[in-house]
Amino acid sequence: MPEKPQLMSLTALLSPWLDVDFENILLSGLTLDSREIKNGSLFAALQGAQLDGRTFISKAVDCGAGAVLSETKERSEHGLITLQADVPVIQIYQLGSLLSELAYRFYFPEQNLHKVIAVTGTNGKTTIATLLANCLNLLGKQSAQMGTIGNGLFGQLKSSLNTTLDAISVFSELSDYQQKNVDYTVMEVSSHGLTQGRVSALPFHSAIFTNLTRDHLDYHGSMENYGSAKKVLFENFPVKQRFINADDATGAQWLKDFPDAISFGFNAKPLTKQQRYLRVEQVEYHGQGINFSFQSSWGQGAISAPFYGDFNVSNLAAVLTQLLAENISIKQVETIFPRLTAVPGRMEQYYFAAEDITFVVDYAHTPDALEKALSALQKHKKTGRLICVFGCGGDRDKGKRPEMAKVSEDFAQKVVLVDDNPRSESAAEIMQDILKGFNNKALVTEIHDRKEAVLDLLDNALPGDIVLLAGKGHEDYQIIGNQRLYYSDRELLASLQDTYNKNNKADL
Structure with a gap:
């Protein structure tokens, strides 16, 4: 089993942004919540929309924080250091935008991160993430899941308030899974999580796009902004594989924008020589679920699964395509799909x-x-x-x-x-x-x-x-x-x- 992350010096953690001499301060963890401070923790005090974390700096110091990073909106204040009960309080310009990279540096300083698969879109994220984690487990691969219904090893989820955790918690969770020898984590990535930079430093193995329909317009203001927030995952992240739903209007456009993307769905077909595909064909609906056949870049086959409706055909097609791209054989997926279990609260x-x-x-x-x-x-x-x-x-x-x-x-x-x-x-x-x-x-x-x-x-x-x-x-x-x-x-x-x-x- 891999060793837990070693203590990291404050100097080493901040080296990309500041040249400070705090080698003697060894950090045991990172947190945004002063209530979670343990001896030697680094407390990140953000200026939030509802709470100003800076008001909890004294409490964090009293609880044993080893150091504090305090967000400033003034570039001229970046790097200013004061001491509070001998604990350094360091001003960091726009700290919120740096948290993901800070957390990645702390929790994965040397070891490579296991494969993390991102699932984004308006609908279907939870079903796809759960079914994919379920499939991987059935194939003998240890899997974890992060999203709307909770976070943890498959079948052992802890509830969560947000679809995508804060930037520090994302890497803290992934580090925990790494200690448990997880091969894959399947993560739902929300538009809020992308816009707010909660996963900005995460090197995703692959990304799956489900669809784009009306939601969260109170936050994004327009469908165009909402779609652009999702597209960031496919444009700005170094993902190795992009899987896009060919049946969705936005997805169909994105398939033209990404010549190496992999398409799935009823209308899937290769638009370039580089593109691979999985096209769903004859679908049968019955009392116990659905059956469908498919043609793909990996061959043809037939799937039976205990789920309902066209949207679950689409969800299963996304899972199937990701598995085939991971070199899982058609025979293997045909065997495990009938054994999949219902997703909590999904049909x-x-x-x-x-x-x-x-x-x-x-x-x-x-x-x-x-x-x-x-x-x-x-x-x-x-x-x-x-x-x-x-x-x-x-x-x-x-x-x-x-x-x-x-x-x-x-x-x-x-x-x-x-x-x-x-x-x-x-x-x-x-x-x-x-x-x-x-x-x-x-x-x-x-x-x-x-x-x-x-x-x-x-x-x-x-x-x-x-x-x-x-x-x-x-x-x-x-x-x-x-x-x-x-x-x-x-x-x-x-x-x-x-x-x-x-x-x-x-x-x-």
Whole structure:
């Protein structure tokens, strides 16, 4: 097992930016959080949008920090040093933009980083990352995962507040995985993470682009800015392989921009002699999942997997293409795909046999994701209605609220509006914004409490109905005002399944 990173002198760490004589100060770790200070830690005090880390410098020193880097916005102050209780406090110009490289230097001073695969795009990141890590494990390769549903070795994830961790935590986690002999880490990389430089120094092995649809416009301002933020991963990073979805309009354009990119999807084909491809062909939808055949630069084959919908065909195609590019044989992937397990909160089924009602929990919280989830379930539904349960988050893009209403009305026969992290907004006003997007409000029921909505549907849904419970997916909380309340769609349905099954057995 590789040794843990050695202590690094402050002089060595800062040498690319400053010539300082602090060889006697040996750093044990890096952190942005003064509460995580351990003896000898370097505390990075950033001027954040909501918190100014500089106000916690005294606390960090009291807790045993070996040194402090304090962000300054004035170039003339760069390199100024003061002492606080004999601890050096060093002014660093635009420290936030340097954190990724600082963390990389500290956690990987000599050893090579294992292979890190980036997955970016609006939808599909978590599914692709999870399935790819799952496949690698089944192939006998130790894998880790970083993203929306957590970070850690595959199957041992710890929850995370952000899709992409802060710059220091990214490399701290990767260092931990390296000590555990991980061969691959599959990382979801968000547009926020790219724009804010959280992974700017990370030498990715490969990058996968899923699609670009409306999301995060409250942050990026326009779809053009949003797309440009994603494209940075493919333009500015020294990735060895670029995998791009040929079925997405943005992806199709990027395939023209990158002559060595690898395309996947229903419309995949080589645009240059350098480009490799994987084209999906005949798809069959059935009660247990999907089957599809493919043609590729590596040969042809057929895949069977326990998932639903065209978007999961696309997700599986991305995973398949990455594996083939890693010299995994077609025979091997054909063997492992049927053994893949469901991704938490992604089209996850809960069947109530006595009632003949199926609930499907999915993270869909954008118009595009909701449309894909509903259209997928339509193809697999045999009898009954398709019922859509969803809400929209507060303090987020208001423009998507009527759009999601239109999607649900187009694809579902009944809609139930519920709360989905209203935050500081009025839940009632959010519902009114959503209602504006419906032409036929008669098919809509409003039940703010998600648990009450599920119980109501269990009592009143018809045999054969499929209920899409959208928005929360893997999340185990509901944010109302400033309160983060514990709640999980998945846990609720699992508990109800147990209760209903016991009651039904008691009736026999």
